[in-house]
Amino acid sequence: MIKTIRFFDKNDPPYDAIALPNSWYFFCLSKELKKGRKKIISIGKRQIIIYRGSSGKPYAAENICPHMGGMLHKGKIRKDSIVCPIHNFEFDKTGHLQQTTFGIKNRGEMCLERVPIVEKNGIILFFYHKYKEAPWYDITFPDTENWSDISFMRLAFNTNPFYLTQDVSDTIHYAAIHKFRNVRYIQPPVTDGAKISSRVMMDGYFGLKRYDIEVNHQSIGFGFGVNETTATELGLTIRYYILSRPVTRSRMYLICGVSIKLLENFSNIHxxxxxxxxxxxxxxxxxxxxxxxxxxxxxxxRLYWEDRIYTPPTQGVFGITNGAHINSLNMYLNWSDHFYCEEDKLPKTKYTKVQR
Ligand code: FES
Ligand SMILES: [Fe+2]
Structure with missing residues (x-):
């Protein structure tokens, strides 16, 4: 696992940090949370605790005891319940107060603020909403049969999930940033609720030989994306899991998973x-x-994501594939609206084609 952490003063962001989108985000890997153990993470001004009960099921909640504000991460796990370290109140798997210090059973109104989580493919995600509203979409995990185990790496950037996800909808960046040639859409971005997906072709080189590379991308909200890159002639498909979690509005962890699928004709590599x-x-x-x-x-x-200043685009651009690029950027901006509260929505100006 590779970790890169840079010094960053969160009180002095280098650019105009935009709000945290309401979305499913990465919490931790399943293997990092053993039975009877807990973990906390920070997101914005909140702390969220996750623990795995003796049944093996994970539970998450705001890291604050509803009694008098004890920090739950210092407490104990008892079966599938958590015990606050201050007055030893015990909260059961539904988050309700189960018993007080004096053994008084009380399933009254005192209750932890549970945070929605989902665990699959060795990954635990949680749902963040500025006003703690329930998730309005689900994550569809890809099937893992015939795929190798996922190998993860973890990095940190001075950015926001908005720019990370915009990156993959921006075809030009494959040419400008990644230096691929002959980049073209097979399927310009389409949206379906919380999903945005696209298919792009480009030229790749293995030695001196040119190969077609197809990138099939899907993001479901801001914290979960899957990018499948296929070089058919090499008989190889690589699946990249693109998972993120913002810490502040301008600091973000990026967790990338790599999984390989070997097709039948992989002998083309050699x-x-x-x-x-x-x-x-x-x-x-x-x-x-x-x-x-x-x-x-x-x-x-990183050049693309970090230290960005959000400006609604006012200059027209010539896209590629008959303006599909222009439409894709408009589509991305409109799609992103789903994930912001009204007061946080980003200003937009429609892209227009430059007249020459
Ligand atoms: S503060 Fe948690 S039990 Fe009192
Ligand atoms: Fe990229």
């Missing part, structure tokens, strides 16, 4: 490789892919 077992091949390809991904995130996408 004929000798067809003799190796697929499991061993994925073990070789995964770290190589992770290093390449790290390079792109750290030295290329």
């Amino acid at each position: 004929p000798l490789l067809s003799k190796l077992p697929k499991k061993l091949l994925t073990k070789i390809i995964t770290p190589l892919t992770s290093v390449a991904l790290y390079f792109h995130l750290k030295f290329r996408d």
